[in-house]
Amino acid sequence: MAGSLKKICMLGKKMCVYTATRLVIPKEAKGFSTRAITTFSSRTHTCGELRAGDVDCQVTLCGWVKYQRMGQFVVLRDSYGIIQLFMPEEKQRSDLPFESVIRVHGVVRRRPKGQENQKMATGDIEVLVQDLEVLNKCKAILPVDISERYKTKEALRLEYRYLDLRSRFMQHNLRVRSQMVMKMREFLCNNHALFQVS
Numbered sequence: 001m002a003g004s005l006k007k008i009c010m011l012g013k014k015m016c017v018y019t020a021t022r023l024v025i026p027k028e029a030k031g032f033s034t035r036a037i038t039t040f041s042s043r044t045h046t047c048g049e050l051r052a053g054d055v056d057c058q059v060t061l062c063g064w065v066k067y068q069r070m071g072q073f074v075v076l077r078d079s080y081g082i083i084q085l086f087m088p089e090e091k092q093r094s095d096l097p098f099e100s101v102i103r104v105h106g107v108v109r110r111r112p113k114g115q116e117n118q119k120m121a122t123g124d125i126e127v128l129v130q131d132l133e134v135l136n137k138c139k140a141i142l143p144v145d146i147s148e149r150y151k152t153k154e155a156l157r158l159e160y161r162y163l164d165l166r167s168r169f170m171q172h173n174l175r176v177r178s179q180m181v182m183k184m185r186e187f188l189c190n191n192h193a194l195f196q197v198s
Contacts, residue, residue: 041062042060042062042103043060043061043062043103044059044060044061045059045060045061046061046078046079046080046081047061047063047077047078047080047081047082047083047122048078048080048081048082048121049081050108050122050125050127051121051124051125052124052125054108054125055108055109055110055125056107056109057107058105058106058107059106059107059127060103060104060105061076061078061083061085061103061104061127062101062102062103062104062135063076063077063078063101063102064076064077064078064098064099064100064101064102064166065096065098065099065102066082066098067098068096071087071092071094072086072087073085073126074087074096074129076104079168079175081121081122082120082122083125083126083127084111084117084122084125084126084127085104085106085127085129086109086126086127086128086129087129088128088129091129091130091131091132093134095137096134097138097139097140098138099142099146099166100134100136100137100138101134101135101136101138102132102135103132103133104129104131104132104133105129105130105131105132106128106129106130106131107127107128108125108126108127108128109125109127109128110124110125110126111123111124111125111126142160142163143159143160143163144156144157144160144163144164146163146164146166146167147167149164149167149169149170152164
């Protein structure tokens with residue numbers, strides 16, 4: 001489902017045309033463009049989008065705290081990938097539970113030599129945090145382990161559906177379903193004059 005979809009928006013008397021990229025989310029983002037995703041959000045990039053070519057760029061990222069190391073490093077994730085944040089001493093937070101939602105402003109830099117992680121698509125870089133905002137602080141202990149969702153009983157996952165939907169598996173399914181419904185509507189509208197009433 002690659003390609004681009006041109007959309008036309010009426011904003012007062014102005015007509016704006018923009019291109020949105022249709023995405024199939026792989027197990028881990030592998031360098032595809034996610035520029036359209038950030039069009040209506042307060043972030044400049046997704047967590048899986050940045051590469052070595054973005055070094056020295058100022059960025060704003062939003063996502064869930066995946067884990068922390070040594071108080072200095074935070075791994076941030078969203079639906080499109082993960083990235084490492086480096087927290088200067090004055091920005092370090094000890095009260096940041098896993099799965100808390102944060103927004104960070106910072107500058108992209110190369111990781112020190114020998115600290116690259118080839119298992120990560122963003123493993124050559126990290127973001128030096130200049131400002132951190134906690135948008136939603138999570139409880140210290142969650143009833144559902146998002147990284148090990150198959151070990152959690154289905155009834156419990158359904159009870160805490162809003163947490164289960166954060167998992168990579170569910171995020172992928174939501175996007176596939178959205179793309180499928182969009183294709184169905186396009187086909188019916190373009191070929192059979194569908195008139196949808198909500």
